[in-house]
Amino acid sequence: MEGSSLRPGQGAARAANGARRRPPAGRRAEVREANETAILAAAEAVFAEYGFHGATTAMIAERAGLPKANLHYYFGTKEALYKAVLENILALWLAPVRNFTDESDPAQALADYIALKIEYTRTRPQASRIFASELIAGAPQILDYLSHELRQVVEEKSRVVRRWIADGKIGPVEPVHLFVTIWAMTQTYADFAVQIAAIQGKEALDDGDFEAAKRFITAMVLKGIGVKGAG
């Protein structure tokens, strides 16, 4: 019963990696990719707005412009679709930390990192919110990822920070808390944007808010952890 020739299920898991531009691809593959992309985009929007439980596959399908049965053909279950969305988000989330290397200058590296994080927050607030909801719920889907891949990356980057400290380039701080608070400060402008807007009497944040946030956070962090030759 499982060995049938049908091919539903995990389809778009592949769309998560960088394997874009395959060979010309027949019409079939083209349509498949277009549909998967449409569904993933719709799912991101709906999951961000209503949360996993609040979202319905009917909403997502409608937003993607496809029948609900079609969505289930591509992704199987709501949960599988949610996982596919999360995978894309995790890749996005982790990208900025890459240019955080031994050689880099603390002031520059931190400023760049904060700038990238704020940019992520500004351009992909929905992604940020889905990630946040997942964490608040206890990370049922990504706990494994957090305690392995992410943990490893953090440890690696922590070593960079400790080197900076040893070299007297910054004051003595616990690297993990530095990372955690940078994530928190930047992401708050996506996740809790309504609150920040509301207390300013605005309906939504604008580019100026993000620019000011970036400046404020950068200045406070650089000065706060004693980066030499900053602020």
Add this chain to the structure above:
Amino acid sequence: MEGSSLRPGQGAARAANGARRRPPAGRRAEVREANETAILAAAEAVFAEYGFHGATTAMIAERAGLPKANLHYYFGTKEALYKAVLENILALWLAPVRNFTDESDPAQALADYIALKIEYTRTRPQASRIFASELIAGAPQILDYLSHELRQVVEEKSRVVRRWIADGKIGPVEPVHLFVTIWAMTQTYADFAVQIAAIQGKEALDDGDFEAAKRFITAMVLKGIGVKGAG
């Protein structure tokens, strides 16, 4: 049809304010208070773990040790119960900002505020998560509160900060961003605790983590915004 003598509905809205210890109170009132408290506590736990949509009134009732119908008798609808829980949380959330006055010394006031926020985060992580979820969802239930009560408080406290700046007690910073980032940094230790634990190879955060967080945040903020006579 509405003028019946029954008395279901908004019951516990009152439990939110500080009107504890009423006169001896008959058995009736006693039971009512006990039940409302049990339901609110159960609701807080369940809403925090599953979110508004993921939570069911049956779960909450079971956790409270009461039949579901009884829960609906006291609070009417799931949404009304949720609002009651939120009201309690808002009061908790806002309390720490109170001792933020003109006369206070910046270093002391900020350190105290951060300490209280971290304490809230440590002792009431569920409350923090519910509040966070509500904001991520766009604050459908509390937008009004945010743009009036909270906004007013923030403006009032912003004046205090601007006074400090004018008096040369701290560097020039935008008060709103200062508050927002303090909220973000402290709350992240409740809302995203799984993540912080995971990257450290732990199952959960312990008191030491909160202590370290408090120290780190306090040090970075005080130094970062140039509080005279600090770090």
Add this chain to the structure above:
DNA sequence: GCGAACCTTGACCAACTGGTCAAGTTTTGT
């Protein structure tokens, strides 16, 4: 050209959920 694989979709369904209700029990005021 043709059969097999793949895709599309309206109709359908079982499970769950918030909420109701009526019948009964307990407490309260007088």
Add this chain to the structure above:
DNA sequence: ACAAAACTTGACCAGTTGGTCAAGGTTCGC
């Protein structure tokens, strides 16, 4: 003591939702 008000609760229900399915269309490999 007794009636009115308040509380309790098992049974019930209508609406919603994730997911299935069968029948029909389209594309692909050869």
